[in-house]
Amino acid sequence: MRIVILGTGAGGGLPQWNCGCAHCDAARDGRIPPMTQSSIAVSANGTDWALINASPDLRQQLSATPALWPGQLRGSPIRSVLVTNGDIDHVAGLLTLREGQVFDLFATPAIHDVLAANPMVSALAADKVARRPVVMDQPFQIAPGLQATLFAVPGKVPLYLEGDTVDTGLVGEQTVGVEFTANGRRVYYIPGCAHVPDWLAARISGADVLLFDGTLWTDDEMVRAGLGPKTGRRMGHVSVFGPEGSMAGLAGLTVGQRIYVHLNNSNPLVDPDSPQRAEAAAAGWQIAHDGMEITP
Ligand code: MLT
Ligand code: MN
Ligand code: ZN
Secondary structure (H helix, E strand, O other), rough: EEEEEEEEEOEEEEEEEHHHOOOHHHHHOOOOOOOOOEEEEEEOOOOOOEOOOOOOOOOHHHOOOHHHHOOOOOOOOOEEEOOOOOOHHHHHHHHHHHHOOOOOEEHHHHHHHHHHOOOOHOOOOOOOOEEEOOOOOEEEEEEEEEEEEEEEEOOOOOOHHHOOOOOOOOOOOEEEEEEEEEOEEEEEEEEEOOOOHHHHHHOOOOEEEEEEEEHHHEEEEEEHHOOOOEEEEEEEEEEOOOOOOOHHHHHOOOOOOEEEOOOOOHHHHHHOOHHHHHHHHHHHEHHHHHHHOOOO
């Protein structure tokens, strides 16, 4: 199996266009690496690829990734696109794929409904881009030789569909994790997760690779930095650090490689020289970077 991290950042990326925080300024100055928004590409054979999430930065990400270039007058090695929720950082890039290329679009029925409710998404012509509703917990072939299984993880509806009250711990079709299997390997991709229940840790146990929600280091870091009123809990993202964080919740599992993805620009892990990076490394975690390739 081959996995390419196309984009490591959470919504907004690093630098975020309207943010002058120390991290965003450091990324503008070239002192820390920039991060485009959340997406990966996965292949079992190195020839046929599945895109998991289509970020607003997709065009730039495809240009930077030779494995995803056309290789012919018109065409693409991208056989399918799967979206794990309806968040803008995971679906806006679909509009970048409107040039009449044939591929399958996989999502849960609930997320397909969200996409279908937006008339702009009909730019992906139905005779070219087949909408494939995925039943939870049933394996399907997402690209030749590559099996995927979707499973619900704690989350919430997309920001733009929030009503007056928001359930931030929904477990259903609106937020899913993905299990990939190919060539005897097992890989998990979970870019959004509101907390780490025991059943989730048990499911991940024994994986070759885990790519997990690293949005925030601490639950209230955006509030304390003056960047906004929301905690991670309110955004549907478990923090990395702390007694209820993902480092603690996933400690002790046997996992080949554990890697944080979907990092917000407020997270000190975006700075390779931060003490938090060293702390995560000591706990066995790597931090993804754009263009990172993983071959489990
Ligand atoms: C998130 O992961 O919380 C979302 O990307 C927020 C957003 O849509 O901007
Ligand atoms: Mn996001
Ligand atoms: Zn910033």
